[in-house]
Amino acid sequence: MPASFELFEPPLLSRADLDRADLVRKDPQRLIAGWPTARVLLIDQRGRYAVTDGGTLRWVPAADLGPEPVAGAVFLGVGQVDSWALRVDDLAPPVGEPRTGAHRLPADEAGLLATALGVLNWHRTAKFSPVDGRPLDLVQGGWLRRDPATGAEEYPRTDPAVIMVVHDGADRVLLGRQTVWPDRWFSTLAGFVEPGESLEQCVRREVLEEAGIRVHSPQYLGSQPWPFPRSLMLGFEAIGDPSEPLVLRDGELGEARWFHREEVLDALARDDDWGADAPDAPLMLPGSISIARGLITGWARAGGR
Template sequence: MRRFEFDQPPMLSRAEYNRADEIRDDHQRLKDGWSRALLLQIDPTGRYPLGEDGLGWIPAVDIDDAPPPEAVFLGLHPDDGHDMWAMRFDVLDGPKDDPRRGAQLLGPNEAGILSTALGVLNWHDTARFSPVDGAHTEPIKGGWARRNVISGREEFPRTDPAIITVVHDGGDRILLGRQKQWPDRWFSTLAGFVEPGESLEQCVLREVHEEVGVDAWNPQYIGSQPWPFPRSLMVGFEVTADPDQPLDFIDGEIAAAEWFGRAEVIEAIEAQQDWMGPDGNPIVDNARLRLPGSISIASALIRAWAYTPATGVR
């Protein structure tokens, strides 16, 4: 039985807009809706334009008279029901933001819409040739599939499952790690991709052992969140381990790991010590512990653990 839970879904898992998947293959319906549709521009790095209150939409007809082949249908706008599309653009005019930093400033629906746009466009960027015979592929179904121009075989967007887990001692300590490329004092939960033939629970135990050399037990599912960097689904768990077991960074991905007390973690949370400042650069201060930004499910997992007493009773 899991010992804590989210007080609300992670930030990128809160959207409730209509994805309207039933009309993706209706070419005439998509064409008819284009005249009133909204278009979201995404540059090659994932940046997006800012509007007065969130995403910077433009009228789709400003780009073309009909949906271009490379455009992706996102669904129906939650406010007015107009069709929403996304496309890559090499250059964005006006104010713009990066999703890792700026998505936390969006509402639940717009954050989810942005996550969908990024994930599908990122898939298109790497799916222009068939994995079967190397032939060119072309987008179909409103951007939700690609077709082999020779064989007609269809390929669909990939989502790569990965686990992410809070490791705790069943009491008031949590084990956090720091990857080699992160600055000192930046710590987060452990994570890794699911391997073929492996369950999510098996992946949790394997990744914890490989990254920090700890033999954990009793993995329990907490929740999930899309992570379109480039196209992952982060599946959140909590798992128990012995803080007296020596740490061993077996696979070399983790540069440092440490058991932190609940009080220190709460202090870091309440200080709102996100990794990055508003200018996109790392924050420099004297804090001993800096936690991941609020857009990530890692942040939601750490918060859920920190604010739940060790007895499991809120």
């Protein structure tokens, strides 16, 4: 069964056309040779990144940081020059916040930022061996941790999560508001995939757990990296019945509602996004950085207008 609609465009963080150059990562001499002409993106402990006055990425010359790759730096790929990222304690302004500023980045820069955040966030939690707590060395341009005694290797981890537009097959869509979100902020439902579970099983389980609705016909639509801290969001649609009572079972949602397509289209036309100055807006939608926005937009516009 094919999906009933498509995403109008790839999600923001999935549009990059990058040469990640994994073979270069594995060549220490090549990494050193490319460092003097390379560029480095600085990212602070909160995930904010250096930007220009125009909001695009602000790079620093790698040579300003030392004669060869510095400890903790992550190799991002090759282009006109090599690109790296490095976590620092403090950043000189101006800075960008990925959840609210990444939509201003060109596609390749958004992809580089997502990659940098994903690997740097993994660095924080993978400093020691999960077997015996021994400190691990960081090698391959920051993409691998290795036990110096045993040679055992730890690779960056990505956590799969499903995110889904639940609709009735006609003109109503189910959106939820987490308990910690302000009133009128709604989005699609989502949740992490459990061991031994398929993506389709996860879609059905998560909707039932969060909203008490039994859905069917889950269909995959697209994906997006979500480095907060290191997820991969797998977008689906699924069909539910609005006549079923909504039951917020697991306490994650503070509210769930079925919205008519016209309500969603009106919110899209007004750009009523989370955080926008729209005190009278009945529905506030997630920003364009999230695949949730793409899923909602794709479903709403598939019905015309």
